[in-house]
Amino acid sequence: MTATLANYLLVSGVLFAIGLAGVLLRRNLLIIFMGLELMLNAANLSLVAFSRFHLTMDGYPAYNAQTFVFFIITVAAAEVAVGLAVIVALFRAKQTVHVEDLDGLKF
Amino acid sequence: MQLALFWIFSTLMLLFGGLVVFLRNPVSSAMSLVVCFIWMAALFVTLDAYFIAVIQVLVYAGAVMVLFLFIIMLLDLKGDQARPVNLSAWAGGGLVLFGFLSVLAKVIGSDPRLAIQKPQMAMPPLDDVQAVGAVLFRNFSLPFQMIGVLLLVATVGVVLLSRREIK
Numbered sequence: 001m002t003a004t005l006a007n008y009l010l011v012s013g014v015l016f017a018i019g020l021a022g023v024l025l026r027r028n029l030l031i032i033f034m035g036l037e038l039m040l041n042a043a044n045l046s047l048v049a050f051s052r053f054h055l056t057m058d059g060y061p062a063y064n065a066q067t068f069v070f071f072i073i074t075v076a077a078a079e080v081a082v083g084l085a086v087i088v089a090l091f092r093a094k095q096t097v098h099v100e101d102l103d104g105l106k107f
Numbered sequence: 108m109q110l111a112l113f114w115i116f117s118t119l120m121l122l123f124g125g126l127v128v129f130l131r132n133p134v135s136s137a138m139s140l141v142v143c144f145i146w147m148a149a150l151f152v153t154l155d156a157y158f159i160a161v162i163q164v165l166v167y168a169g170a171v172m173v174l175f176l177f178i179i180m181l182l183d184l185k186g187d188q189a190r191p192v193n194l195s196a197w198a199g200g201g202l203v204l205f206g207f208l209s210v211l212a213k214v215i216g217s218d219p220r221l222a223i224q225k226p227q228m229a230m231p232p233l234d235d236v237q238a239v240g241a242v243l244f245r246n247f248s249l250p251f252q253m254i255g256v257l258l259l260v261a262t263v264g265v266v267l268l269s270r271r272e273i274k
Contacts, residue, residue, distance in 0.1 A: 003113035003153070006221040011117040011150075013211040015124055017204055022128040024200035027190070030133050030179060034140050037171070038124055041147055044159075052154040052225060059229025061155065063242040069159050070239065071247075073166050074254050078261035080171050084178045085268040091182050100190070 008049035016042035029087050029097040033080070040076050044069045113153055120146035133184050137175045144168040155228065157235045 015038060022035025051065030091097055123143040127136045144167045151160035215221055243251055 002109040002225050004222050004224060006215050006218075007113065007117075008150075008154070009215050009221060010211070011121065013208070013215070014121055017208050017211075018121065018124045018128055020207065021200065021204055024203060025197060026128060028133060028184075030175070030182075030184075031128070031136055034127050034136055034175070037140065037167075038127065038143070041144065041167070044163075045147065045150060048151055048154050048156045048159055052156065053223060055226050055228065059227075060233055060238065061228070063238050064246070066156055066159055066239050067242045067247055069156075070162065070243065071250065071254060073162055074258065077166055077171055078258055080174060081265050082261050082268070084174060085265040088178060088181065089268050097182065097184065098190075 005049060005053045008053075009046055012042045012046040012049070015039075015045065027099045029090075029099060032099070033083055033087070037076065037080070040072060044072055047072075109153065113150070116146050116149045116153065120150065133179050134176070137172060137179060140175075141168050141172045144172070155232075155235070158239050 019035040019038030019042060022038060023032050026032055026035065047065045047069050051062045054062055056062050087097060090102070094102060096102065120143050123139045123146065126139040127143060130136050130139060144163060148160040148163040148168070151157075151163060
């Protein structure tokens with residue numbers, strides 16, 4: 001008895017929901033950013049699960065999906081670097097990382 | 108045995124993922140995120156994706172989270188002081204989450220194509236790094252080079268963004 005594809009997708013979806021909760025409910029910019037990372041990881045988990053559960057014709061996992069995960073991780077690393085630089089620049093200008101203090105675009 | 112390991116790994120991963128959102132102190136959040144990523148790597152190992160698991164620990168739990176901790180240290184944040192809770196925002200967020208989770212449970216529970224066991228892999232198993240590397244360089248060599256350019260652009264952008272004054 002092993003875990004089914006549905007189990008993996010459920011865990012991935014719940015992790016995505018936790019990340020979404022972080023983005024929607026927290027008001028610290030850094031925590032919101034960590035929530036984004038959680039959501040990216042949830043997508044990675046479902047991709048790897050699909051790759052293992054749907055073998056190609058010769059009986060090996062679909063490595064295309066794992067290559068896609070590799071690209072996602074690379075883009076996420078670049079995104080974290082740029083995003084944190086923007087947060088630092090914002091902190092220098094406004095002395096806060098709390099989203100409710102950053103209401104310059106509020107109507 | 109495998110099923111038990113799967114549930115242990117995923118429960119711990121979701122627990123620490125939840126702590127990321129619920130803890131007040133950003134440093135504690137970042138540390139829980141590191142632990143969450145390591146359990147995620149364990150889940151990748153249960154899916155026979157060893158290369159991705161190693162990359163997950165090296166790049167995410169290592170490099171990205173060290174960057175996060177450095178920034179938290181640089182900004183010298185105190186823990187969030189309690190602010191008045193915006194009830195309508197919490198209600199809206201909870202509603203979105205509830206909708207998402209209920210649709211997800213309905214879809215996953217109703218599709219019989221998802222209730223499959225892991226199919227047996229061909230023998231002998233391929234070397235994981237070699238297999239991913241072959242796909243990467245044979246089928247995706249142009250995206251691979253583009254991602255190199257993307258990293259370069261990101262590096263230059265970060266240096267520009269974090270200069271004191273742009274003249």
